[in-house]
Amino acid sequence: MSGRKISIAIVGGGIAGLALAAGLKKKENISFHIYESVPEYKDVGAGLALHMNAIKAMTLIGPEVRQAYFTKAMEMGEEDKEMSTEVILAHGPNQGEMVAELGKAKGRKTVSRADLLDGLLDLVPKECVSFNKRLEKIEENEDGVRITFKDGTDARADCMIGADGIHSATRSYILGPDHPATEPKNHDGWQIYRTMVTSEFAAQHINPKWTKTVPILLGPRGHINCIPLNKGTRLSAGVAVRGVNFSSETGKAPDLDPELYKDYSEDAQKIVRLVARDTSASWTAADHDHAPVYFKGRVAMMGDAAHASMPFAGNGAAQALEDAAVLDYLFSKVMKVEQIGAAFSAYDQTRRPRSQAVVDLARKFGRVYAYAEEGMHEDPAKMKQFLGGAAAFTNNADLQRQNDDAMGLFEAATGQGKEGGEGGVAPEGVEVV
Ligand SMILES: Cc1cc2nc3c(=O)[nH]c(=O)nc-3n(C[C@H](O)[C@H](O)[C@H](O)COP(=O)(O)OP(=O)(O)OC[C@H]3O[C@@H](n4cnc5c(N)ncnc54)[C@H](O)[C@@H]3O)c2cc1C
The missing domain is CATH 3.50.50.60 (FAD/NAD(P)-binding domain)
Structure with a gap:
């Protein structure tokens, strides 16, 4: 030295x-x-x-x-319950199929x-x-x-x-x-529409299952997810949309329109409607x-x-x-x-x-x-392989x-x-x- x-x-x-x-x-x-x-x-x-x-x-x-x-x-959910992230196709011919169950564990934390x-x-x-x-x-x-x-x-x-x-x-x-x-x-024009609510409020509007475990519901006009926080008392719910047309004057994203999700699964549509009530926690990714x-x-x-x-x-x-x-x-x-x-x-x-x-x-x-990745959503097995390899x-x-x-x-x-x-x-x- x-x-x-x-x-x-x-x-x-x-x-x-x-x-x-x-x-x-x-x-x-x-x-x-x-x-x-x-x-x-x-x-x-x-x-x-x-x-x-x-x-x-x-x-x-x-x-x-x-x-x-x-x-x-903090534990995401209740301490003694196992929690996982369920990645599910919410649109198209394979709607409802789970393509990955990630990180299944008791006491998952945020x-x-x-x-x-x-x-x-x-x-x-x-x-x-x-x-x-x-x-x-x-x-x-x-x-x-x-x-x-x-x-x-x-x-x-x-x-x-x-x-x-x-x-x-x-x-x-x-x-x-x-x-x-x-x-x-922000190459692909991503906007993350997001809301924060109590889990009690959310359970009145969406499938209560999604206040206790993490869904990622996939489809071409955005993927939808919920994250339980603070021992399951609060919920962060969001819709991540690709290819958004940002205003050339203000740079702002358009309002989230639940009408665009009519061909998504019922579960997904309900979450989109919940998020659209108050999108003040939204942000633009890059x-x-x-x-x-x-x-x-x-x-x-x-x-x-x-x-x-x-x-x-x-x-x-x-x-x-x-x-x-x-x-x-x-x-x-x-x-x-x-x-x-x-x-x-x-x-x-x-x-x-x-x-x-x-x-x-x-x-x-x-x-x-x-x-938007060719050949993936048509072939859930291929998607499963990708998600497992990435993890x-x-x-x-x-x-x-x-x-x-x-x-x-x-x-x-x-x-x-x-x-x-x-x-x-x-x-x-x-x-x-
Ligand atoms: C909504 C969201 C969810 C996420 N979820 C996850 C997740 O679940 N898991 C995960 O691994 N990652 C996640 N990430 C990513 C993660 O938050 C970041 O990768 C991480 O915070 C990077 O840490 P950092 O210290 O490099 O940068 P930052 O956390 O951005 O810290 C940079 C610091 O530098 C300071 N600073 C900036 N400019 C200057 C300057 N000129 N002079 C002095 N100080 C300055 C800032 O004030 C800040 O405190 C998420 C990100 C977001 C936005």
Whole structure:
């Protein structure tokens, strides 16, 4: 070790930034500071259901990170009842056929984003986090990275990791503001119409079964789903519609029209009518086209900043946590500033292919659910095969091996473990922009 700690500026205190910080705080060779733009966390979205790979990634960072999730997470339904996600064709000749039953388990959990962030924040020393700090400018020189915030203040560090979400300023710096993959896009014109109601109210309007288990009801004008929250007392119900005509003047989506769902199953139509009563929780989805690289010099990006995906595979936060696990592991071995480039390169090579595969997968889920993937909805067996394979790809990954692969690349580049290793050189064949 060169005698002083490696300093890291983490920009964005979301799931990715906080999970990484929770790991880094245990490393004697590292100091860090998180800069978060909002003054406090507000709850957005319907609640997260973290898949097995997310739990594995949290465990790799530390059992306390995993515990922070389990302490905050709520059972979706009643504790002693098994709950699964039932994917059912709600339209066409195979209407009513279940094509997948995913994640069947007792005590399946969801967590509100704000609760999860509070739990992770408790693991990070208070003096290492600053709120109300919106990154505006990044500059690099031989001394490291200087970042400037909207309030005119600045900070310096040996390197910077941008965990600043889908509209990332870090991404714009790394790829360039005019790069075609910098801005998020809504390629297929997705609008997510959503409502939040009490389960009691919902049970008066829809099949009560769907207040206790998760349906995804498929058809060509949108897929319909319900997520029980808070031990089954609240329900988030939604219709995800592909190919919406957004107003050229206001950019807004048209109102949800239940008349368009007359040829869907009765169950599906009832949920659409429930959602159409109050669509104030609706939002427009977008994702990132693939970035050619996740770092430039001493600046890297992670989580949604690097690979925002459509919500249909339910794995965005899980991928952010996988990034955090790999970066955390790599930085345990970074002892000199000259080795930062090799760590970022190893992270980029290891995480970019898998995280971008999940972006593609989430898009494909959307097309399959909307009957827009040729040959699928006509052939339920084929759809079953796709859904089973996708779940295995996201959930069953060997994340210890992913960490080890990244470390192998880092050690090969820095010669660590061998006499005289210097580091900082990207492995052969890696394009560093
Ligand atoms: C409705 C919905 C449901 C979802 N469900 C699931 C699910 O069930 N399972 C799952 O795995 N994933 C799910 N996701 C995806 C998941 O929420 C994201 O992938 C995850 O939150 C990404 O974490 P992140 O930390 O990278 O980004 P974010 O959570 O977006 O955090 C980024 C942080 O950076 C801050 N920031 C932004 N710009 C700046 C700046 N310039 N300077 C400083 N700070 C800045 C923001 O304020 C924010 O706190 C869902 C997403 C949505 C929208």
